[in-house]
Amino acid sequence: YKGGVQIRSMHGLLGLYELPEMFSLLLTYFTIIVIINSFNLIDGIDGLAGSLGLMATTIFGFYFLKQEMYSYSILSFATAGAVSAFLIFNFQPAKIFMGDTGSMLIGLINAILVVKFINVADGPEAGISIVAAPAIGFAILMIPLLDTLRVFAIRIFNRRSPFSPDRNHVHHLLLDKGLSHRFITLSLxxxxxAVIVAVYFGRNLGCTWLILYTMLLFFAGIAGLYFTRSRRPRLFVAKSLKESLPDQPGTKIVPLTKDTILEQKN
Structure with a gap:
């Protein structure tokens, strides 16, 4: 709040512009919490969270450098440099892992940067004004944000805690296709x-339409992964023999041993 990191305007998103002070603060806190958790949740394979964080901080760094906002530029490039060094040892096969502390720190820094970017880029005092800045900021953080939104929705629909673990993340869908961590990270x-570039060149369409198109593109890709996913039987672990089996063809009871687990993995 004191540092000016606050969403004061929606910049035309859903037809909204200036926000009341209290609503502005609540929206800012909510946005920061969501972004922090989205980076934490996307950190499921080697190099993914770090690479997404590197891309985002690099983009923000160059923009703030052009705006002569050197404190934010230094924060961006310092984070990008630290993450770059980390990724040398985090790409598959990873030797070190960032854990919750690392992913949430990257999320916090990107949350601060994107809020500041939105306020500055589409503001009247911007040296380099960018129309539809909220849509571009949303596109920069597209993978973590939309994957978190989708996974939370699935868990809530299934009457589970949104924070309960599962294998519904986008990287899990790609892993099930037999792709490597490195290939998945580079592809995502x-x-x-590519979406950031497309949104930037289509910025005159307005925030609302650009965000809708971004979401449509992401969920269309997810739908494609679902429809082409492997149909082979999966291993279900029951707490007891009395627990009912999933209603799937070919379901059978097998002893939970190292051999059966390896068979399912292969």
């Missing part, structure tokens, strides 16, 4: 960057 980062 490349796709995210």
């Amino acid at each position: 980062v490349s796709a995210n960057f």
